[in-house]
Amino acid sequence: MIPIGEQLEKKLAIYVCDTDGKGTYPIRRAEIIAESLPDTINIVFIHNEGSPSIPEGYEKVAIKKSSELLSALEKIKPDLLLRDSGSTSKEEVDKINKVVPSVIHFDDFGGGGKVADLVIQTLYTEANDKLPDHYVIGAETFIADKHMTSYKHLGLQKEITRPLPHLVISFGDEDLGNLTYRALRHMLQLQIPLKVTILLGANYKHDKSELKIMALGRRNTFIQEQPLNTAEFYSTADIILCASGYMPYEIAVMGIPCIVLAQNDFENSLEFPKEKNGFIHLGPGRKVKQSSLLNAIMEPLLHNSLRKKAISRQTALNLGEGKEMVCEAILYFLDYPKRETHDGKGKETSNMI
Template sequence: MFNNNKILVVIPAKGVSKGIPRKYVRLLNNKPLIYYAINIAKSSQYVDDVVVTTDDSEIASISEKFGVSVIRRSKELSGEDIPLDAVVFNAMVQKEKSAFDEYDIVITMLPTSPLLKTQTLDNAIEKFDDFSLESVISVVEDKQLFWGYDDDNKIYFPKYIERCNRKDLPSSFRETGAIIATRRGFINEISCIGENIDVIELSDEEAITVDDFKDWWIVETILQRKRIGIVVNANNEIGTRRIDNCLAFASKLVSHEFLFILDEKHKLGQNLVEKFGFNFKIYNGHDAIYNILEEFAPQIIINDVSDTTEEYMSDLKEKGYFVANFDDLGVGSNLADVVFDSLYEHDLSDTNVYTGQKFHILKDEFYFQPHKVITQDVDNILIMVDGNDPKHLSEKFLEAILSTTYEMKINIIVGRGYENIEQFISNYESNPLVQIYQNVPNVSDFMFKADILVTSASKIMYDACALGVPTICVYQNDLETSHVFANSANGILNLGDVESLTKQEFVNQFLELVNNHDLRLNMHNKMKSIDLQHGYENICAVVTEEYRKFAMNK
């Protein structure tokens, strides 16, 4: 009841529907379509009664199970040409007879708008605070350059005055049928609308009407959409590999709503996310993370923050979140619902851990690059060490290569935090064969042109493998020794720990690869046999199944 006005919602639902057969009883995201209109109406703080008017026994039975009254239509009101007004009027009268009472406001809700919000329905009802108002109808803004057709002259004609950008067109609105609310005295067999009318404007999403299978697919996708919080960071010290991973993941999350949660101190991460146009919020301390999560209310949290602590993960799980971590060797990883690690070795008894290259997500730029063609001659070397290269391996590799008989192009790509980059560039600016780059946005172009890549045992190996570029790698630290992908079976020439690798050993292996076309071709073919195109799909398959189990046990 609103302002002493007793309110009835009438939901008309015929058994026969043309666009989608039996659509009102079909399961939309595991619930009959008609359930949504019933639930919206019953959840209103103002609606007193809800009645479904139908000519179909299955619709009637399902509606009664959801706790509403049902009016069985007579044959006279079941024909295709019967106006909606007569059906609503009949349902209202029948309901009033059974209730021995009259309603003050009657709302027609077509059950084809399952994304309508209960708050929107209540907002429409509140408009009747204006006693002069007779009806409220739902509309959606529809600015378009509309055209009409003259049947007599058989010509098309513009229905606009002046061609202009959509944002500059005059406001125009289209009825949605989700809400037609009218005072009782203005409802009869030929009309459900009064003369003094106001509108309630719906969002584009709420205004979607399920008329055909395309609409059904769109609505079901929206209903299945999850809110995902992504906790990740990037700065000059830790580099951008983790945030690059999350940006690549987020760029494919078109069916879900997500929010990046970034450390206030890490401006680099904020700049990268802003450049992509994704939403983000910043935090200062773990308490601030929890505040952001409480406001955003995600169902899923993704952590790509290196090693998580038990305290942090315990807090997330106590708050009821489904948690997925990436590349996490911390003690907190045991508490995650799933952990994806495309490089590091894990205890095989950890049933929540999914490892291997099948769970690597390529950056978008690597999806559309063709495979490298392996030529007889080597004319282009690329040196690229992961992170900020604290041991200056890039320069050591360069010096070693320059000491050989190789006399063709050498490109070096270093990270944002590479120390003394100006001095590094200055040392080799007189050498026309050497080019040093920092903060390169199009790494795949450089890698595709390279005949050999020299790198560390990091995820850069996956980039090279995706293009089939023969690769030499070394372990630059103890952590990289657990990167199991770095082996000859995957087309990688692994020279082991850099601390125990002599310059001459590197030179010998480098020259062997430069001069052995068959070896490079063999490495290339091994790389081509590895599927790195479906990491996102593989991760989503695991998360979907594990989240289903998680939701069932909540």
Template sequence: KNGKKIPNYTERLNRQYLPPCYMETGAFVISKRIVVTPKTRIGENVDIFEVPEDEAQDVDTFEDLRSVAATLEKQKVAIYVNGNNKRGIGHIYRALEIADEFYSKPHIYYDTNQTDPKVFGITTHELIPVNGIADLFERCKKEKYTVFINDILTTSIDYMIGLKSVLPDAKIINFEDDGEGILKADLVFNALYHENDLPQVKAGEKYYISGKTFMFYEPIKVKEHVKKVFISFGGADPQNYSDRLLRMITNEDYKKIKFVVVLGRAKYNVETLMDYNKWDNIEVLYDVSNMPELMSSCDIGVTSRGRTGYELAMLGIPSISMAQNQREEKHGFVCNENGFTYIGLNPADEIIESNLRMYINLSKESREQFQNKLLSHDLRGGRKRVMSLINGL
């Protein structure tokens, strides 16, 4: 205006709160024959046809061409995941972490017969309920995904053949799968299991995907004495280890030790266990948002053999572990050789308590030895390795 640049709005706001601002793409002009003259193609009554932003790219430079190529080659990603009290919800956490890594927002499917949507917590990702495998396959047929990720535990040959029949051009990636379906997958990541001879199976802790927030925390400094104990058995705790530990630590012998007990989204009888907060030295929390902050305030941990074990190892927290089920007994990383004290599946109370007492009384030097073993593993680079292999398919 008058030779000066002025804003095309009256009030300065974030772009999403401003009225729409259109730019002409020149993609097409549709006019009635009678308005077209040697001087104009535009009549008196003009309207616009809005095209999606990714279809409105004007190619004038090689940089523009590169941008268009990226749009044309954009992945269309789906994730199928289930989690509950029996299966655990580490799958849910991992699926949400993986979803954040793609440039295009994935569709996240879950089976309403197996998964309560509450276990996803608060998320901006698109969650799509399905009623069984047939419903899932019908949706996949319409969407034509280029990448399909399964995080549903063991897959069968039949399931994988059915999935490939509706998505013949998709790359199929499975997580934590020790079923026959791995033979039909393009990639399998089994961070919790031992090495496998199949070329498409990537096993071991170097493929563990940590929560993003853990990347910002350094390992704890080992103190002279144990003053605070972290206790958590994942999102479900089907063996009810939390209940057993809470009963133990109400003993007068532990009154000088602070205990932090974290319950997950799929845990039953949460309200009953919250009553233990009446003890001065016991804090029971539900669905903690900043787990690494809480863990880092503790000196030792007690956990199962799933995701939480890896998180404690990343922070160098000496820990006792026990398996939740026979499948967890096959998880290789959380073991004595790697710096944990593993006491098996469903150990007796006296075994749990004797190990807890031992850990509370361990010298600083002994806890430092445990920490050195825990920190000798590269658990921070897994996300990059996994995504590099997926994107390289």
């Protein structure tokens, strides 16, 4: 990594805001990055109402809503803003650029990304328009946590669980469209012997009693609150049914046959969880046909060649190692800020990515 100057303490502001039902991954990613940076960097987390819980041990600044971010940055005076809050507007980021020497965004599909200094797109679509050079796009930017990396490429050695293969259904922290209910209702018609576990996120707001009643109608079907170490639980699965946001990246680190349902139009437009990368993508979850879903579940369980093909495609991507690139970019922008603002003079960045 590029060493950071020892003479002056640098300040990094991190702003993570829950958007598009992305669940807990953005704040987990932010925590991994924060833990990996030198202790000489003063890290401040900015959070607003409804944001995920901020990691312990860091300075925190609370704002009521995202429109107060600019005023918070004026008070904090960070050398760099690391932002993970969905799509932004050009007008807002133009104002922030006058206050903060350097700005890095994650997964920004808005006009604000065009005027940020670096945009890291782990989520990406099949875009026809050429993006500016300061966009780094691709699955290789995905950062896996330490729990996930301990099960890396597990699927290459794992055999199907006998006598009951294990299907895990998980639609993230919230599951706004309640695809859990829809998937379990279809699963009641599956006749092959199969253990089914439905993982419910901490912010699942729908009626759990209905799920429990349905689960009682099918043998070896269980409802479980999402454990702290989800990677350990996923490792017990022979096949996984999930949404198409960040979770497919986690599954690809491990190498587990996976069926994807999109929770919304945004997720449906994402390019990563497709057949070429080892996934069965059935499109919008609200429209999925029972026969399509059940056939997709049975195929990798009944046909070993299809199962192995999916696993090999996932593991060949060798995902999860994006942390070093992201941390190096942060250190670079702290040492060589793009603009002159509150302290010192800005310096034009070279082609560092």
